[in-house]
Amino acid sequence: MPDVEREERMLIGGRLVPASGGGAFPNLNPATGREIGVTADGTAADMDAAIAAARAAFDGTGWADDPAFRVRCLRQLQEALTENAETLRAALVAEAGAPVALTHGAQLDIPLEGLGWVAGLAEDYAWVTDLGIAEPYGIRTHRYLRREPFGVVGAITPWNFPMQINLAKVGPALAAGNTVILKPAPDTPWTATLLGRLAAERTDIPPGVLNVVTSSRHEVGRQLTEDERVDMVSFTGSTATGRAVMRAGAASIKKVFLELGGKxxxxxxxxxxxxxxxxxxxxxxxxxxxxxxxxxxxxxxxxxxxxxxxxxxxxxxxxxxxxxxxxxxxxxxxxxxxxxxxxxxxxxxxxxxxxxxxxxxxxxxxxxxxxxxxxxxxxxxxxxxxxxxxxxxxxxxxxxxxxxxxxxxxxxxxxSRYGLxxxxxxxxxxxxxxxxxxxxxxxxxxxxxxxxxADVPFGGYRQSGVGRESGVAGFEEYLEIKSIAEAA
Known part of the structure; x- marks a missing residue:
């Protein structure tokens, strides 16, 4: 394996930045137990800045209204990730302890291919559905449905399959027209920070559309789930933490997607x-x-x-x-x-x-x-x-x-209380x-x-989660449905 390329900085508002307080936390190689580097230890101020950047990018740019541009950006991201696959592979082995053989499948190569599938889905997707003419109460009306992005999405990901799950959330959320704040697990930060760097340096994704905030502090992730500027939280992790995410989102009635445990x-x-x-x-x-x-x-x-x-x-x-x-x-x-x-x-x-x-x-x-x-x-x-x-x-x-x-x-x-x-x-x-x-x-x-x-919805019954990831169903988790009635 080549030497691991480190990216210690976060991506906030289109800029690669250290933590506002200058702090960093160690990244350990689980195969040796030794430190292999450090990562920016994001603060509440950093998360606040990322949420503000994502909100401004959604509300103030044409990102949500331009599917063709989004598709182009996703294909740029896929190309950049594919060209840097060996860098990402080394990071996965070093920080996640992922067997290198698995990086040629579900840990890396298949998710990179899947990003292209998501781009193709967004390119061909029927954003508007015509329901035809009806006459409720004698009023001749043309009805149609419009699919629109939720808005600002907080994506919280685990350490076991970090690149696969990062892309399973970031890809569909961006393709649907949302802006995203990605908060990766502190055990595996570099797969996320490298993703952020490639998005910033190799794509036309506008500043603030994708943000990556790393932190060792649980309260920074909780902040993402509680903030009213965040319209949706997509979480993968333990069922216990999923319950906490659901409770936190309830205050603002935000949509919560949960992919949780299994037995x-x-x-x-x-x-x-x-x-x-x-x-x-x-x-x-x-x-x-x-x-x-x-x-x-x-x-x-x-x-x-x-x-x-x-x-x-x-x-x-x-x-x-x-x-x-x-x-x-x-x-x-x-x-x-x-x-x-x-x-x-x-x-x-x-x-x-x-x-x-x-x-x-x-x-x-x-x-x-x-x-x-x-x-x-x-x-x-x-x-x-x-x-x-x-x-x-x-x-x-x-x-x-x-x-x-x-x-x-x-x-x-x-x-079992699970059903995955x-x-x-x-x-x-x-x-x-x-x-x-x-x-x-x-x-x-x-x-x-x-x-x-990439085309198969994944998720579970009972306490294994709420919603589906991947496939058309997973893409549509990141879309609202607007019913429009126009006098005909």
Whole structure:
């Protein structure tokens, strides 16, 4: 991997600036635990300036009224990001601990392609829909619908897939005609500040249309959710923080989009190819060390084949390669921080106290003394109501449960306050689809199919969130609908 290119400055009102108070916070490499640089520690004054710039750009420029110009700017941004892909790739590996192999997919390359898809959607989108002539109360009226941007959008993003989620919010919001303040997670600031720099230096995006404010302070993000000048907040993160965002937005009745947690189930029916089920489960739980909201973290095996499947899983994971994320052979790297590692280890211990059997792993690997690693871990004999079957762990920990037939498998899969994703495996595609149809999740895979793509709406039921990201539905989250009636 090349050396990491640092961008310590924020983007506010079209200018790359340090924090107003001169402060900075450290950026750590989770694979080593060492500091790799610093980033501007934005203040309340900086966030206020960014909101003011975004408000002025929306209210005082033609950005909202010129789709062709927006499309051109987005394509300029895509070109700039693509030309600097190796710089962004190095930053993702260094600050997020993202395995470099994953940056050729969902961590970077696919989101860069997706930005072009969003530009194409905006270019061809039907901004006005003609409803024709009607005569309510005898008044001949021509009715039509006009799609318009919300206004100022606050985008708050997490650390696990930072570039993918930054672009999933910034791209559609800008394409729809909004102005944006991006507040990235303090664990992964450079993927956002590099995005801001390229937008400022390589595109015609007007000053104030896109702003990037980095900060280690939670109150700066809360400020974005509370300010009445912000018309919409788009948040991805934990369900607990999502509740706080929703409460903060309620005071001004702003629109709140939430993409939150998950505790998704991989259900193997009694006729399933266990090798396929176990292979999918092993890949899911080790990908980026299990740090993904849609990762399948519960494996639900038929009771009649439970021990067979469990033994196959343990043997599959026993020799699983993990370690340095810069090694292309590793799909599993470190957790993001020591705090997150302690949380994951604590939940493993809770699982054992509640009766789960630690069939594999459960601790810190001896061969990786530096960084924030946890062993791939299998918890067997997990009760459906146990903490580790209900709580999002966000680590390489798989809970294995037994089911007694299709109805019981559906009951177990739906026994969650979340409803984000899932998978069903059966030798009968028809049977798998029938079970998948009964599982209450926003996305689901049948026999290993992949739902991920720029054109596919992503989001969940229940406490997994409100709204959808990506696809036409995700684009329309950033649009208001104005109904117009004109005397004919």
């Amino acid at each position: 998704s189930a991989l259900v193997a029916l009694d006729d399933a190819n266990l090798k396929k089920a176990v292979g999918n489960a092993a890949f899911q739980i080790t990908t980026h060390a299990g740090q993904g909201c849609a990762i399948l973290t519960r494996l639900v095996l038929p009771r009649s084949r439970y021990e067979e499947g469990l033994e196959m899983l343990v043997e599959t994971l026993r020799g699983w390669p993990y370690g340095d994320p810069a090694d292309p052979g590793n799909l599993m790297g470190p957790l993001i921080s020591e705090r997150q590692r302690e949380r994951v280890l604590g939940l493993i211990a809770t699982g054992a106290r509640e009766g789960a059997r630690v069939a594999l792993g459960g601790g810190v690997p001896d061969h990786l003394p530096g960084g924030f690693y946890v062993e791939p871990t299998v918890l067997a004999d997990v009760h459906p109501d146990a903490t580790v079957a209900q709580e999002e762990i966000f680590g390489p920990v798989l809970a294995v449960l037994a089911h007694d037939g299709d109805d019981d498998a559906v009951r177990i899969a739906n026994n 994703s899932g998978m069903v495996i059966s030798e009968s595609a028809e049977r798998a689809r029938a079970v998948a149809d009964r599982i209450r999740t926003g996305t689901i895979s049948v026999n290993g199919g992949l739902f991920y793509g």
